[in-house]
Each structure stands twice: as structure tokens, then as C-alpha cells.
């Protein structure tokens with residue numbers, strides 16, 4: 277019997293043991309009601325649970341759907357990222373490789389494959405470093421010991437050391453290789469073709485030590501080598517420095533153009549290089565200056581032999597753009613340790629010797645002598661004295677008459693400056709004018725001569741002309757035309773009485789600016805004469821550039837007049853001048869025969885000691901007053 281029925285029967289059984297049927301029915305009925313209530317409760321709970329499970333299921337499904345979508349999106353992103361990564365590494369100019377901790381390849385880009393012309397079938401992820409290097413050796417892009425290389429590289433990666441190497445490929449390229457450990461093991465390798473960079477660096481290094489035009493070692497390299505060699509020089513193992521300055525190089529450049537000038541320098545460089553022996557180091561110091569260091573010299577004859585070869589190289593004519601160019605040089609020599617034991621001293625002394633060669637008329641060479649230093653010092657002293665002389669009025673203007681050859685009458689006078697030095701006495705302008713030009717003092721001095729000469733010419737009778745020398749340096753000042761106009765205005769000298777004597781150097785130095793000044797002066801009536809004609813590099817070409825009023829034939833041609841060639845040169849100049857309506861004045865006439873010959877050749881005027889030396893103002897005034905209109909020669 278069910279435990280509950282037994283319980284209810286027990287409850288409905290009275291004390292006498294009789295069962296109260298009504299009570300039992302009531303008990304059973306309430307038990308059933310209770311049971312119904314329980315079932316209903318259970319049913320409700322069940323349906324609630326089922327609802328809840330449905331909701332959870334729906335949520336789970338949604339979650340799964342969301343996660344799946346998220347995973348798909350991530351997969352797409354990853355794919356896109358991989359594509360971008362591939363594009364990036366395969367478009368790098370560097371070769372890139374990634375190895376895992378065991379030394380197997382994870383990633384390798386196209387540049388690496390292409391750089392060494394490797395097989396993409398072999399160089400694939402999973403291949404070991406050793407297999408890769410073996411493949412490179414087969415192909416010919418690796419020449420070392422494969423095992424040694426792989427072991428050394430693996431060791432340095434394990435030890436966390438980045439390795440840098442440079443390797444040269446058989447086709448002449450240079451590859452810069454960097455292997456760098458990555459956190460967590462393995463390493464990344466980059467291979468970069470640095471051939472162009474290396475060539476550019478080499479070029480920069482070359483340019484720093486070699487001259488770009490001639491490819492000779494430059495000044496910096498010359499000094500470097502010289503310093504080293506001076507330290508080794510002994511009286512038994514001497515060293516010579518030969519300084520070479522190309523004569524009249526500026527004239528070549530200015531008259532024939534820079535292209536010809538450059539070719540001349542290259543030709544000189546080539547000639548020097550070809551003639552140099554193994555113990556002779558040739559360099560270009562800049563501009564038209566070259567130098568040679570001769571080492572391990574046993575005797576002076578070896579130096580003289582080198583100098584002979586230097587002149588041979590420089591004097592060999594060469595053809596350029598239809599011009600046959602010949603040149604010469606001034607050469608200075610200093611010997612170590614005899615002339616100095618330091619770089620500066622030897623260079624200074626070689627320079628002094630070269631300067632001495634120049635002042636000796638160029639086209640020659642000089643060994644350094646201690647007196648040369650003294651001469652330079654004396655030159656500096658002269659410069660100081662000249663500044664003082666200008667302040668103290670130690671200068672005086674002398675005049676030398678010019679005489680017409682047709683009628684023997686004085687046509688005018690040339691103003692020539694003189695310096696009465698308080699201690700040295702009269703100093704020649706041939707000595708101090710070059711110093712005045714170098715220092716710029718010629719501007720002040722020239723202006724002073726012009727002012728004084730114009731004023732003194734106004735005291736002369738008649739309309740004798742006044743010739744005044746103007747230095748090329750004065751043309752550079754930019755105010756020359758103004759100063760001349762001011763001197764004319766202050767003295768009231770008519771411009772047509774003033775004649776300016778210029779040399780070819782005026783036109784060489786600053787062609788256009790100088791021509792403009794000459795035209796301005798011509799426009800106000802001043803006459804222009806070309807002085808020292810025939811002594812420069814390309815005298816005839818200057819006649820095309822400016823319509824000079826007069827050509828002054830240099831004294832060297834007058835000296836040579838008695839020779840056959842000499843008179844034909846003067847004749848040619850006279851003819852050229854006549855064809856251009858220019859007058860001709862012969863300088864330095866000292867003999868009556870020279871005067872007669874010049875007259876026969878048709879020269880217009882003469883000037884020289886034959887008639888008169890340059891004389892002070894008072895004397896020239898007396899001479900002009902005595903012979904204002906009459907024949908004098």
C-alpha cells in the first residue's frame with residue numbers, strides 16, 4: 277500500500293480500530309487536490325524552464341553567429357594584411373629574409389631572389405640557412421666556406437649579436453648584409469645593393485683629393501704627401517718641391533676663351549704626368565699652378581733633369597679649336613731639409629723661388645735663396661714707404677716730348693711719374709708701379725699724376741698734347757671716367773689735348789667694362805693710345821676691339837729695326853694702323869738711324885732719348901716755350 281494511503285487510513289481509524297470512511301474520503305480528496313496543485317505548479321515550472329531554455333538557445337545561436345561573422349571579418353582582415361605585407365616586402369629594394377630559431381626560412385622576398393638570381397623553387401619557406409647558402413654557392417653568388425659561414429652566423433644570432441658584412445658579387449656589385457636577431461628567437465636578414473652609394477662615396481673621396489679638370493692630385497693631397505715625405509727627408513735623401521706657374525695663362529683664357537684655357541691646363545697636366553718618374557708626384561694646386569714633389573734625390577742634377585722635362589712638357593705646342601697654343605712657365609724650387617724642415621717653410625720657399633723666376637722675366641726657373649725672402653720683405657717695405665710718400669709729396673711728374681716724324685715738331689709730351697725717396701734717392705717707376713698696382717695704391721697715385729699733369733699742361737704754350745699712363749688696375753675702380761672728367765674740368769684742359777695710354781692688359785682683364793669706359797672717354801673727346809704694342813699675347817686682336825687713335829710701337833721693335841725681320845714687323849704695324857686711321861708712335865728711339873728708318877717706314881711720331889729724356893715740369897715748359905712751332909729734330 278502507498279505510504280500516503282496508509283497514513284490517511286491511520287488518521288481516519290478511530291481508537292477502537294474502526295475506519296471513518298468520511299474522514300478518509302476527505303483526507304483522500306484533499307490529497308488529490310494537493311496533488312493537482314502540485315501538477316499545475318510543475319507544469320508551470322516546466323513551461324517556464326522550456327521558455328528560458330529557448331531564450332538561452334536563441335542567445336547562444338546569436339552569439340555563435342556574431343562570433344562566426346567576427347572570425348570571418350578577422351580572416352578577411354588577416355588576408356588583406358598578408359597581401360599588403362607581401363606587396364610591401366616584395367617591393368622593397370632590399371632583399372629580406374626571416375629565419376626561425378632553428379635557422380629555417382620563414383619569409384623571403386622577391387628582391388632577395390632577384391639580387392642573387394636564385395631559384396624560387398629552392399628558396400622557399402622551410403629551407404635551412406645551410407641549404408640556402410649551398411644553393412647560392414652553386415649559382416656562384418657565394419664563394420666562402422658554407423659550413424663556416426652558417427656556423428658563425430648561427431652562433432652570433434644565438435648570442436644576440438647583429439652581424440654586418442659587405443660582399444662583392446661576381447658581376448661587380450657590392451651588397452651590404454645585416455643579420456639581426458629578433459625577440460623570441462630567429463633573425464631577420466637584409467641584403468642591400470650599395471654599389472651606387474659606394475661609387476658615389478668613392479667619387480666624393482676622389483674629388484676631395486683630385487682636381488676635377490686634370491685628374492691630378494689636388495693641393496690637399498699634395499700637402500698630405502709632402503708632409504709625410506718631409507718627415508723622412510735627410511741630407512742624404514733629399515726632397516725637392518717644384519712650383520710651376522704657367523706664364524700668361526690669363527691671356528690665353530681671356531683672349532682664346534675658357535675652353536682653350538681648360539684644354540691648355542689638361543695638356544700641361546698630361547705632359548707633366550707622362551714625363552714624371554716613379555719618385556715624382558705631380559699635382560695641380562689650383563688655377564694655373566702645378567707642383568711636383570721629387571723624393572729620394574741624390575744630387576742636384578736629378579732636379580735639373582726634372583726641370584728640363586717640366587719645360588719640355590709645358591713648351592710643347594698643342595692644337596685646340598683651331599688654335600696652336602704655345603706657353604711657358606715660371607718655376608721655383610725648394611729643397612728639404614736644406615731649405616726648410618716644415619711643410620709651410622718648404623712651400624713658402626718654393627713660392628718665393630717661383631716669384632723670383634717671374635720677376636726675372638718669366639720663362640725660367642730659380643732655386644730658393646735666403647735673399648729672396650729679404651727681397652719680399654723689401655717689397656713690403658717699399659709699399660709702406662709709398663703710402664707715406666703719397667702723404668709727404670715725394671712724387672713728381674716728369675715729361676718726355678713726342679716728336680712728329682714728318683715735320684720734326686713736338687706734338688706733345690708723356691707724363692712719367694718719379695719718386696724722390698728720402699733715403700734711397702730717385703726710385704724708378706719700373707720698380708714701384710708694379711707694387712702700386714699690386715696694392716691698389718696706383719688708384720691714388722694715378723689720380724694724382726693726372727690732376728698735376730692736366731694742370732701743368734695748361735701752362736704750356738699752344739695746344740701740345742698730354743699723354744698720361746693709365747694702369748689696368750685703375751679701370752677696375754669703376755670711377756675712372758668720372759675722375760678723368762673731374763681732372764679736365766678742374767684744370768680746364770680741353771679733352772682733345774688729353775691722350776690716355778693703356779696697355780693690352782686693360783682689355784684682357786675686364787673686357788666689356790673697360791670697353792664701356794673707353795667709349796665714354798672717347799665720347800667726351802679724350803684720345804686713346806695702345807701702349808707697348810706687340811709685347812702682349814694677342815696684340816692684333818685688340819685693334820679689332822677698340823678704334824684706338826694711336827699705336828705705340830714697343831721699344832724692343834725699335835731696337836731690332838736694323839735687322840731685316842725687325843723692320844718688316846714695324847712696317848706691318850704702320851700699315852695696319854694706317855688702314856685704320858690710327859697714328860703710330862715708335863718708343864725708345866735712341867739713334868738717328870732708327871729715326872730715319874722709322875720715317876721711311878711711314879711711322880707718324882717718335883719718342884726717345886735721341887730727342888729728350890723725361891724732364892721735370894719746369895724744363896719741359898722751357899723746351900716747349902722755346903720751340904712752340906718750330907722743327908726740333
Ligand SMILES: Nc1nc2c(ncn2[C@@H]2O[C@H](COP(=O)(O)O[C@H]3[C@@H](O)[C@H](n4cnc5c(=O)[nH]c(N)nc54)O[C@@H]3COP(=O)(O)O)[C@@H](O)[C@H]2O)c(=O)[nH]1
Pocket residue numbers: 676690691692693704705706709722725745746747777807808831863864865866883884885886890
Ligand atoms: N700707370 C702708370 N705707369 C707709369 C707712370 N709713369 C711711368 N709709368 C710706367 O713705368 C714704366 C717705367 O717708366 P719710366 O722709367 O718713366 O720709363 C719711360 C721712359 O723713361 C722710357 N724711355 C723713353 N725713351 C726711352 C729710350 O729712348 N730708351 C729707353 N731705354 N727708355 C726710354 O720708357 C718709359 C715709357 O714707357 P711707356 O709708358 O711705355 O711709353 C713704364 O712702363 C711707364 O709706362 C704713371 O704715372 N702711371
